[in-house]
Amino acid sequence: MRSMIYFDKVTKIYPDESIALDAVSFTVEPKEFVSIVGHSGAGKTTLMKMLIAEDRPTHGSIFLESKNIHRMKKSEMSKLRRRIGTVFQDFRLIPNKTAYENIAFAMEASGKTDKEIKSDVPYVLDLVDLGNKMWNFPHQLSGGEKQRVAIARAIVNQPDIIIADEPTGNLDPVNTHEIVKILQKINELGTTIILTTHNRGVVDTVAGRVLTMEKGKVIRDDKDGKYIL
Amino acid sequence: MIFTYFKRIVRTGFVNFWRNGFLSFSAVIILTLSLTAFGLLIFGSAFGRTLIQEVKNKVDINVYFTLTADEPSILELKKTIEKLPEVAEVEYISREQALSSFRTKWKDNTLILQGLAEVGSNPFPAVLNIKAKEPSQYAGIAAFLGSKNSLSKDNIAIVDKVNYNQNKLVIDRLGRIIPSVQKTGSVIALVLIIVAVIITFNTVRLVIYTAKDEIAVMKLVGASNSYIRGPFVMSGMMYGIVSGILTLIVLAVFAYYTDAAVIKFAGAKDVKDFGLIINVFSKYFLANFGQIFAIIMGSGIVLGALSSYLAVRRYLNV
Numbered sequence: 432m433r434s435m436i437y438f439d440k441v442t443k444i445y446p447d448e449s450i451a452l453d454a455v456s457f458t459v460e461p462k463e464f465v466s467i468v469g470h471s472g473a474g475k476t477t478l479m480k481m482l483i484a485e486d487r488p489t490h491g492s493i494f495l496e497s498k499n500i501h502r503m504k505k506s507e508m509s510k511l512r513r514r515i516g517t518v519f520q521d522f523r524l525i526p527n528k529t530a531y532e533n534i535a536f537a538m539e540a541s542g543k544t545d546k547e548i549k550s551d552v553p554y555v556l557d558l559v560d561l562g563n564k565m566w567n568f569p570h571q572l573s574g575g576e577k578q579r580v581a582i583a584r585a586i587v588n589q590p591d592i593i594i595a596d597e598p599t600g601n602l603d604p605v606n607t608h609e610i611v612k613i614l615q616k617i618n619e620l621g622t623t624i625i626l627t628t629h630n631r632g633v634v635d636t637v638a639g640r641v642l643t644m645e646k647g648k649v650i651r652d653d654k655d656g657k658y659i660l
Numbered sequence: 661m662i663f664t665y666f667k668r669i670v671r672t673g674f675v676n677f678w679r680n681g682f683l684s685f686s687a688v689i690i691l692t693l694s695l696t697a698f699g700l701l702i703f704g705s706a707f708g709r710t711l712i713q714e715v716k717n718k719v720d721i722n723v724y725f726t727l728t729a730d731e732p733s734i735l736e737l738k739k740t741i742e743k744l745p746e747v748a749e750v751e752y753i754s755r756e757q758a759l760s761s762f763r764t765k766w767k768d769n770t771l772i773l774q775g776l777a778e779v780g781s782n783p784f785p786a787v788l789n790i791k792a793k794e795p796s797q798y799a800g801i802a803a804f805l806g807s808k809n810s811l812s813k814d815n816i817a818i819v820d821k822v823n824y825n826q827n828k829l830v831i832d833r834l835g836r837i838i839p840s841v842q843k844t845g846s847v848i849a850l851v852l853i854i855v856a857v858i859i860t861f862n863t864v865r866l867v868i869y870t871a872k873d874e875i876a877v878m879k880l881v882g883a884s885n886s887y888i889r890g891p892f893v894m895s896g897m898m899y900g901i902v903s904g905i906l907t908l909i910v911l912a913v914f915a916y917y918t919d920a921a922v923i924k925f926a927g928a929k930d931v932k933d934f935g936l937i938i939n940v941f942s943k944y945f946l947a948n949f950g951q952i953f954a955i956i957m958g959s960g961i962v963l964g965a966l967s968s969y970l971a972v973r974r975y976l977n978v
Contacts, residue, residue, distance in 0.1 A: 483880060505885065513882035523877045527679045539668055540883035542661070584881065 434458035434494075435592065435623055436482070441491035443477050443647075451477040453647040454491065459625060461591075464618045466634045467627045468658055469644035475627040478644070479596045482625070483517055484508055513541045516585025516622075520597035522577040524569040530556065530580045531565040537584045555583040559613060575606030582613055586622070593617060595626040599633055611636050634658040669887070673894020683867045684899065687964075690863040691903035692910070694856035695960050699911040701849045702952060706944040707937075708845055712838055714937055716791075719834060721798055721824045723788040723805060727755070729818035734786055737818075741790060744804065746797035751789040758784035785820060796835040798824060857963065864899070864967035868892060868975070875975040889972045896968030900960030907956050915941035 436459040443452040480486040559579035599607040618624045643651035766772040802824035878888045919939045
């Protein structure tokens with residue numbers, strides 16, 4: 432089976448000479464649920480940024496289905512990002528758009544019709560149990576609700592991959608549990624999920640593959656879902 | 661699909677303009693100030709042109725004829741002068757017209773009219789009032805008249821005197837002052853326009869700076885650059901349209917009150933001495949409304965759209 436994602440000796444050195452990633456190599460197969468764990472500064476977020484081409488590696492290459500994502504044209508990059516749903520610790524919702532509009536924007540960006548938007552947005556908001564708050568602005572939502580809107584936005588275009596960078600970092604245990612359950616459900620439906628966290632509970636609940644990072648290197652690749660740090 | 665694409669951009673631009681209340685308000689105020697500066701420059705230039713025209717109108721050279729000069733010879737000279745390329749206008753005042761206007765002017769002064777009656781015959785010579793296209797051209801016209809001084813029927817001189825030399829000082833000064841006033845005006849206008857454009861660009865840049873994280877998110881969900889930029893450019897155009905309307909209102913109010921102030925300053929009795937300057941702003945505003953509307957609205961829309969376009973470009977490299 433062809434790998435979905437392939438990190439080939441990826442190194443990232445920032446202008447202040449700090450090494451965020453040090454020759455990181457790994458592959459991710461379709462439909463996998465991969466948790467990346469590590470202390471703060473281990474390089475988890477940098478790795479995620481590389482994957483969505485928000486940042487470029489200093490050395491090495493990242494392939495998505497055999498295509499080097501950092502050699503893509505701008506138009507190809509936009510298309511690639513429509514195939515990847517992103518969820519961040521700080522939610523990154525557009526503040527002057529309602530929950531409905533935030534999700535609709537992702538669909539508009541993908542060129543979906545008004546009819547599709549009108550039927551799909553309420554549907555995904557119901558999936559994340561926010562059907563009654565679709566016209567609320569982000570500042571009118573709690574942290575857990577914002578993260579559920581972010582997840583709804585990430586899944587609405589039925590992406591091949593969801594990248595979730597510390598999605599439960601700002602949430603209480605109840606909301607954390609709910610978000611993890613939603614991500615698991617999405618994974619069961621066939622979406623590849625890559626999640627960074629330093630929450631042991633999340634990793635144990637997911638019970639999938641765990642990559643452990645330290646000082647910019649992958650020091651462990653555990654198929655059995657163990658959180659060891 | 662293209663229609664839907666543009667419909668979404670326009671709708672989002674409108675919604676953002678409305679929802680970003682305070683930021684939009686700030687941008688509109690700054691843009692209004694810049695456009696008002698444009699408008700006042702337009703008014704200033706119109707006022708300058710009118711003032712110059714008014715002064716030019718007051719300057720002419722007058723050819724006084726001998727009392728014996730016959731009308732056909734004068735009219736023939738008038739025709740010759742009118743053919744000169746430097747000449748804008750020639751007015752002929754016959755001896756009778758001169759006498760009649762004198763009588764009208766002094767109709768309430770019996771002493772003067774009595775004196776005139778004692779003279780017996782008409783003491784006023786016929787006159788040609790000549791206006792040149794430019795003050796600098798009077799010297800040439802005067803030289804021409806000098807050479808034609810002998811032009812007369814039966815070789816009798818009909819021109820008594822030409823008052824160019826009396827007006828020469830004023831004419832020469834005008835010839836020097838007008839071009840330098842125009843040049844200085846253009847430089848000041850250019851500097852003001854540059855300042856207004858820079859201030860507007862920076863204000864819009866600040867407005868868009870507050871949306872830089874939003875732009876990054878849009879990029880990350882896969883929106884194309886044009887789809888992200890479109891609503892911002894649309895909002896920029898909205899700043900231009902709203903500012904344009906406000907500016908036109910400000911200019912109309914300015915024209916009305918400034919004209920009223922000039923009339924008040926001149927006083928009701930002497931108001932006609934102000935000639936073209938009376939109601940200059942209102943007249944100019946009404947006569948050229950289409951042009952002013954197009955300049956103000958066009959500048960506002962282009963300035964708003966262009967500054968938004970350039971400001972967003974900085975944040976699209978995600």
